[in-house]
Amino acid sequence: MAMEHHDPEMIFDNMDAIPRELAILPLKGTVIYPGLAVPLIIGRERSIRLIDDALGGDKVIGVVTQKDPKVQDPTPEEMYEIGTAVSILKMVKVSERDIRVVVQGVARIKIDGYLTNDPYYIARVTHIEEDYVEGMTIDALVANIKDVFRKVVELSPQVPSEIMTMIVNLKNPGMLGDFVVSSLNIQVEEKQEILQIIEIPLRLNRVLEILNRELEVLELGQKIQSQVKEGIDKNQREYYLREQLKAIQQELGEEDELNESDELKERLDKAKLPEEPEKAARKELERLKRMHPSSAEYTVSRTYFDWLLDLPWNEATEDNLKIVEAQRILNEDHYNLEKIKKRILEYLAVRQLKNDMKGPILCFVGPPGVGKTSLGRSIARALGRKFVRISLGGVHDEAEIRGHRRTYIGALPGRIIQGIKKAGSNNPLFMLDEVDKLGSDFRGDPSSALLEVLDPEQNFSFSDHYLEVAFDLSKVMFIATANVLQTIPPALQDRMEILELPGYTEEEKLLIARDFLIPKQLDEHGLKAEQLQFTEGALKLIIGSYTREAGVRHLERQIASVCRGVAKEIVEGSQQTVEFTDELAHKYLGPVKFFPEVAERTVEPGVATGLAWTPTGGDIIFVEATIMPGKKTLTLTGQLGDVMKESAQAALSYVRAKYKELGVEQDFYENGDIHIHIPAGAIPKDGPSAGVTMFTALTSLLTHRPIRNDIAMTGEITLRGAVLPVGGIKEKVLAARRAGIHTVILPKKNEKDLEEVPENAKKDLNFLFVQRMDEIIPLALADPISKNTQH
Template sequence: MPKFGFDSKDSPIDFVTLPMMSLREVVMFPRSIVPLFVGREASVKAIESALANFDKKIFLVTQRAPEKEKPEPGDLYEVGTVSKILQMLRLPDGTIKVLFEGLYRGRWDPTTNVVSPEDEYSMARVERIPEQTAEGSEADALVRAVHEGLDSFGEANSKVAPEAVSAMSGINEPGQLADSIMPHLRVDFRQKQEVLETLPPHERLERTYEMLLGEVEIATIEKRVKGRVKDQMEKNQRDYYLNEQIKAINKEMGREDDPVAEAAELEERLGKKKMSDENRERVMREVKKLRTMQPSSAEYTVLRNYVDWVLDLPWGELKQTNVAIDKARTILDEDHFGLEKPKERILEYLAVQNLVETIKGPILCLVGPPGVGKTSIARSIARATEREFVRLSLGGVRDEAEIRGHRRTYVGALPGKIIQSLRRCSFNNPVLCLDEVDKMSTDFRGDPSSALLEVLDPEQNATFNDHYLDLDYDLSKVFFITTANTLESIPLPLQDRMEIIRLPGYLETEKREIGRRFLLPKQLEQHGLAMENLDLPDDALVEVIRTYTREAGVRNLEREIASICRKTAMRIVEADDKQMQVALNASGLEDFLGIPRFRHGEREKAPGVGVSTGLAWTQMGGELLMVETALMPGKGKVVITGKLGDVMQESAKAAISYIRSRSDLFGLKRDFHQDVDIHVHVPEGATPKDGPSAGITLATSVVSALLNIPVRHDLAMTGEITLRGSVLPIGGLREKLLAAHRGRIKTVLIPKDNEKDLRDVPQEIKDDLTILPMENMDEVLEQALVCESADAIFCGRGKSAEPIANLLLKEPQLERPH
């Protein structure tokens, strides 16, 4: 807000503190509107601060030395103009275009400037310079003389709009007239600064009139010079045409490039392209322009690059694909073990293609943890369909132009990555793999995921318009395959364009087969070994999978196999015997891979009080989730630790509220929570955990601690709980059951509503696990707690050995309702 003070004569002086921006070779005048391009970071910050905090007002002051990038306070003039920001536009190159309106003159003291808190721009305490008035016949005569000079100035200078001259001719106040004329004069900025610092209106207008007459004289001289140059050009026209004929003769003799011949060659290539008549006509107009342009000009190079890009694209060029279903199935099985759903979808597409001559390219999204083979299956699809394969990584892409291209008005403009990829493959129906579609981000340069909506929409991509080409290009024949680790970061409109196929992870048996069939032969070849050099039996390979890797995919497994191959190569080289065979068994893995990194599963070794095992879904696949509860004498405080997210914390609170609401049925005193502190902890506190599926696990752990009844160590559970004890359905069941299988869990409790999801679970998993559907918490406790009967859980009939639990139990009064 403005601040006011008083001078020595007690007359009011207006002071205001504003952001300050320095100008180079530009002087801002009051009552003038000037557009400026701003690129310096400090200036941009000052403008943003003015827009946000100072009612769009900013103090503009000119630098004494324009070459200084970061001027000091002493490098700036003391008189500037308080201005208002009318409009701001951000340009693609990072600069901004700002429209300023000068308000009034201001003076600041360079020794008392204020630095912003962020130390990014300066604030100035500006004293308003009051506008003086000029009256009298001499001032009127000077105004009339300036008006006459303005008429001559407008006739001699065509760059000044007639409307501007008319507007200035209507101003009769000397100071205001001088301020309005100065921005239109092409004089040195130092002279303009002198006029800005001239406060008496009569003197200021007199100095302006002097410069105005000089501008009129210069403009008249320029007009005469241009006329002479034009006459000289007409006289040299004949020489120009003769030189052009000589150039044509030289080109016919092969001495230099011929634009006419090049244009004819481009027209011939254009005639062979299978593009629409509209696109062909537009490109033909560009080719015709090349005939009249000099090859040495910059415009010729830009236009020639554009035409080359258009003609290098495979307009309508389709690679013939005639693949039998049996052959495609064989190829997919050779390259990948498992992954039945993606294989089935590809074979369905090939079957439809054999029946229908034209079919739009499908758009598949392979979603799964790292290392499960998303990109490699896209490569196998290209091989099975006999198409070209093009991979495009979208990880970290933030600029919309990476997808849609840059407009040709920008220097160094190029088409987007989609068009560039099609140019490389030479066919219009490749398999185009868009990797890491969930890793794109958004900033001021646009939203690339929104640009993908047109690319991945079968109803729109037949007329995809790249900004650089500015032509409709048909992408409907392209087989798009996108890959992602999760769907959460992919916008819902983009998900709607794609068919989602989940790759949850591999079973232990599948990993063993993948390691045996694919990874081991690959690593042996890369390390210069033969199959006879290494004897790795199945039990050793399974031990590597169990104790040295913990992942849904096989990437770490490949690294461990590579480590074994390196150790084998070392022993062969040391023995100097290339025929040597290294035999490896499960007990000898430590010599090759070191101490085992993971336990065989994560379950407890024996039942424990207050310790329950849950199942969680992560980007790496399913994981076992341990929950511990401890009771301590206290005053009813509940502590929840383990870096839990908001959803899991709410689940824990709901579980405790459920137990308190049923304290009578558990045989607990109604006010049991006032005598103890309950601490619920989920180990591995450095790992963030969240998700609506741990409610029954938390409730079981707390009930076990309160009743002093152990929880089965070979049982895991997943499901959300309500305050009434109902078990709600969850997601990611297949991944969670895989984690239970890896962790040697015997029994898994799942929500009743998730029974339908068991169809997606491999039969091998269902055979090894006892999967029990649960509808309410009572059923969960009966299965999870280690006790002789349900009466030991309900009505407080369990035997309590812990002192705290003994304090909580009351005499049995209620029978469990049936």
């Protein structure tokens, strides 16, 4: 409140001159005390008329404060009974409607009753006398009031410091209390309360209470301000300002669009997370409330909060446990693969008996193109589960599996948690493709990180570095795929149930092409079944002469090539329907790519046909041996590994040791060099299973007896002449059948492995089992060729 500079002790000279009847001016939000000069802005018409009339008279009026400042024309009941008689010192017109008057309080008055309210209030009043009181109590109160008020002036920027000078010079105790209260920014009700207290000691006591309270508030505010100032940084300052802005907007009735905390809290309440993630989410929400949305830290924290809420902690799909329906879906999508289908149906049967069974962890191992990945999709469809696939080929960072710590810029959870979120359920079918092609370097070993994921005893509390909250993976059905087992670490193999998918026979490929591949390719190329038909002979030609693979991927490409060629002719109008026969193969597919070459390659002695296992299925290999004049050396070519070279050394040593029994000249190695070559030299070859083939090739060369052209062999050898078992029998047998071989020589201990070979493949082949290397000679070698006929 602004105050004019008049002496506060210049009381109206003649108190007795205050009339008994006074015009009453209602005041809004203002209390005037005796002795104080106060400026007033008058805007009400009745009040302006009152001032005009008073200026024409003795310039004395009564002022009374309204109880409710919002009331425009208050009634007597809406005004206080105690007011102040004032003298009008001056008047200035500030606008057409408003005037400014300066009044000085003269004395307290009591309204005895209102006489009229037209044109303004006139009331009968009683002048309240105030005695000047002295004594030690008064002196102590005055001293305390001055001391406390001085502290308030020092702390409060709203109280001018020059007021303190005026306070010091005041001698009237009652007027001191009035003046101090008028200087404070307190409620009007409290100011009116002081006006109504007539007894000086009581008034001063109440003033001192109010002063002490204001001082305490100011000191607390200064303490808070000091603490904030000490530790404030940029983000805290922004937060402080935002909170102030928020309070201002609430006062104005505006909503803060930037504040998302209520929305996030509502999301968290609806999510109904388990105890541990909910605790982490609520902690993160508290952090978010203290941050400004435009700060970088807010984005990191918000992303983490969203991940916690978006993960399917409790959402799960219901398994389709109807075995008959699941079997129908599996058969509809894939031909054969009975071992895999049997395993899935067994899982469903156990799930019917035990509800809380942990998800199986399977590993499909087989050559490319046999349907490992598509089988995973089919199993998910049969079970009614969500399907998630991640490719691990070339992954060499452990963080790809476990995620990055949130301290890193751009940190995210690992692929496992990302896949779970993408699936939207905590029990999807999770396919880990190409698990055998994981790498490792200075960033860690991802295959080791998979150990926890694929261990049923650990994965119920899988810990991702980003989440830092355990996630239960025990309900997830994991299926890994691999081409070879050798590159998968033993610890990881141990955690998975290995299911091998061998290559297909020619008959199986024929059925797959007819029932699956051709309808699919016709649909993808916009052709109808009647526009392109394949004869059985043409399909056999494609399988035998245009593809050589364990799977059917290349076969599907050849069928697609035919479909494209026919589609072009139909669009051009040269053809409407095509029946693809043997004669049309060259037209659409070009020249034949693979020929049966066993008969031609094994005409001369020293060339043996072996069976090899490759990542793409089984294959046949030729071992060629020749001898030339030299100085007792053995040369091995064909990009052979150490194990295969050692097999060649062992074969040569056995031939030299058993030269009599084998019918070989004793000095064959004294003046000769032997060269063993395995063609297709650009392809690395290794393993012990070519030992039998090398021994047979050497014996054939040195005895001048060619090897039968319809026979192939496999087996590991020892220096003592034993034939040891080898792996990959099914793939090797199927490769022999594809190459037109009729007889296969196998180690005796591999006889049990023929159970895995399809019956229709076994019936076309003759199997000979050997335990010793000597037994091979009469089985594999034909009659000798005379030296004169050799080239």
